[in-house]
Amino acid sequence: MSRTRFLTDEQRAVLAPLLPAQRPATGRPRRDDRQVLDGIIYRYRTGVAWRDLPERFGPWQTVCKRHRLRAGDATLDRVRQRLPAQADASGEVGWDVSVDSSVVRVHQHAANAPRDHTGGPTELPNYRNRLEEPTDHAIGRSRAGLSTKIHSMVDHACRGLVVLIGPGQAAIAPCSSR
Structure with a gap:
């Protein structure tokens, strides 16, 4: 290359x-x-x-x-x-795969953003009404605060096969069933 x-x-x-x-x-x-x-x-x-x-x-x-x-x-x-x-x-993918996850923390300025900026109800900020977070945001609350988890699966040659994005508190198994 x-x-x-x-x-x-x-x-x-x-x-x-x-x-x-x-x-x-x-x-x-x-x-x-x-x-x-x-x-x-x-x-x-x-x-x-x-x-x-x-x-x-x-x-x-x-x-x-x-x-x-x-x-x-x-x-x-x-x-x-x-x-x-x-x-x-064509047989190029070997199904000996590796799965790994990484957590991305929400920036401190975004954690308390008003809901009208995030697409949710505007009565309460995000940190007070965590159950009404829109599902497509993939923001979850864990002990460390708001975060997103990125799950990726690669084949034997480290070529990306699947990337899933989910809430930060989710494990790999619940995300893979979506």
């Missing part, structure tokens, strides 16, 4: 049918999907801010907008579901 190209030609050939057409029906052609995908992968690998993407990936605004667009139209979800299924069908 080079520093500027993250996807090989074979990987690009597998991804191409899962992505929208490169040339839109009207207007000018978009920036090369490969360059934009490499920029998105670079950002995930390094954790840099969008504005700090190197120029070789094109304008950071383009990479950011394309990422938001693909996340919003469920393209990334389809890719995330179909790639492991294709790999399993």
Whole structure:
């Protein structure tokens, strides 16, 4: 893997049918999907801010907008579901798996946020009415305070298969039954 190209030609050939057409029906052609995908992968690998993407990936605004667009139209979800299924069908996935969890604490300023900022009833702040926390927030109360737990499962080659996000007090078994 080079520093500027993250996807090989074979990987690009597998991804191409899962992505929208490169040339839109009207207007000018978009920036090369490969360059934009490499920029998105670079950002995930390094954790840099969008504005700090190197120029070789094109304008950071383009990479950011394309990422938001693909996340919003469920393209990334389809890719995330179909790639492991294709790999399993071709025998590339060894089912000797590892499961691990990590807890992420809620920042102290977010712990007492008014409920109108979190989507819940506005009468009480989060810390007073923990039973009415919306389920899609995956925020739970444990002895250490509000937290979220991230569960991940990887195959024998450390390729991610499943990522589940749940409330911080949840164990792996209750999350896996969802």
